[in-house]
Amino acid sequence: MIRYILQRLAGMIVVMFLVVTIVFVIVRVTPGDPAAVMLGPDATAQDIADLRSRLGLDRTLVVQYLFYIGQLLKGDLGQSIFLNIPVGTALLQRAEPTFFLTIFSLLIASAIALPIGIYAAYRRGSLIDQAATTLAMLAASIPSFWLGLILMQFFAVRLNLFPVSGYGGPGSSFGERMYHLMLPAVALGLVSSALILRFTRASMLDVLGDDYIRTARAKGMVERKVVLKHALKNALIPILTVLGLTAAVLVSGAVVTETVFGLPGIGNLVVSAVLRRDYPVIQGALLVIAALYVLINFAIDMLYLLVDPRVRY
Template sequence: MLRYIFQRLMGMIVVMAIVVTIVFVIVRVTPGDPAAVMLGPEATQEDITALRSRLGLDQSLGLQYVYYIGQLLQGDLGQSIFLNQPVTSALAERAEPTFFLTLFSIVIACAIALPIGIYAAYRRGSFVDQAATTLAMLAASIPSFWLGLILIQVFAVRFGWFPVSGYGGPGSSFTERMYHLTLPAIALGVVSSALILRFTRASMLDVLGDDFIRTARAKGLGERKVVMKHALKNALIPILTIIGLTAAVLISGAVVTETVFGLPGVGNLVVSAVLRRDYPVIQGALLVIAALYVLINFVIDMLYLLVDPRVRY
């Protein structure tokens, strides 16, 4: 087991090294002078030269890379040009809405997808199974921002049950902030549940047809115990995989939804940084999102050890 964990950690380091190199190269090979692009057409040559010196762009590419790696090892993602603050601080200030939105959305997606997917597999070919498959295809084809706009129109504007946008005031309680996240979490959760439902159904169908399930039934075990204890436990690995990938996608893909609902999250920050050509923020956000992808995959791999003892061998 320790060897398996060590291999996964080494893989994480290699992946992050590749991502860091790609992010570094992309900014440097962008057409035009990055400093001139960030400052805009009205910047003077003196301003451009000063920014190039501040960002280290006047040095050789090799020295820039070494300096960039040294900054990252110290936890320094650079300085935002327009926010005039460290990128790390800017991302940390916007992390809370994105984190809770992702967590809330995953909970909603799993609450919808897992029971329906399990029951649809158990009642394969029935009306429930066909209806679940149809609804999953429908949910997968709906853009989350469009569903968000519909939810705003119905539940916020017409009925007034939820706020239209925002994340509450500076002194808002945790409950009030979660209340503001309800509609965007539902929008993301419903769309994300489609893929989890399909994988849950497919994985359960594979397991329910195995010999050990027939043996368990032949021994007289109840259907609930056969499905929930024997079948579900053996079908969990692909289900955990798709849940982890969905969480990673939500972290990086909630940009439009955060913009629609006016949430001050990381996605909104990235959109603003792209529009203002704030390359340090874009670089930092890409690295953080990539690190979260790798970390989530590592956590899922560790969960494999608990679900399936064969993995550790």
């Protein structure tokens, strides 16, 4: 098992190195000059050249890349060009809305998808199963930003039950800030529940037809215990996989939702950085998101060892 963990860690390092390289090249070849954007349309060519020299943008790509790798090895994500603060500080300042939005969305998606998926598999072919499958396909086809706008129009504008946008004022309490996250969390959670529901149903269907399930029923075991203890436990690996992937997708997919609801999260920060050509912020945010993907996948692999002892061999 130790060898397996070491192999996974080595693979994570390789993946992160490739992500760093690809992101660095992409943001550099994208049209747009951050020095020109920062100085505005009235700046002279000399002013732009001086600022590029001060920011180190006049160096060759190889020199910039080696300098960036050296910064990363020291744990430094660089300095934001426009915010004039370290990228790590900027990300930490925006991390709270994105973190809780992801957690709430995943909880809502799981609360909807897991019980419906399990019951739909148990009642395979029934009206409930067909309705659940249809609703899952419908939810998967709805863009989260469009659903967010619909929820905003109905619950915030018409019924005035939730705030339209924002994350509360500077002195807002924790409860008030979480209250602002309800509508965006529901929008993301409903859309994300579709994939979890379909995977849960498919995984449970594969298990419910196995011989040991028929044996447990033949012995007179209570049906609820057969489904929830024996069948669900052996169907957990695909379900854990899709839950982990959903959590990672929610982190990266919150960009549009945060923009729609005016949340000051990492997604909103990335959008602003792209418009301003703030290279260090774009690189740092994408690197953090990629690291979350890798860490979530690693955590799911470790959960496999606990859920299914056969994985250890």
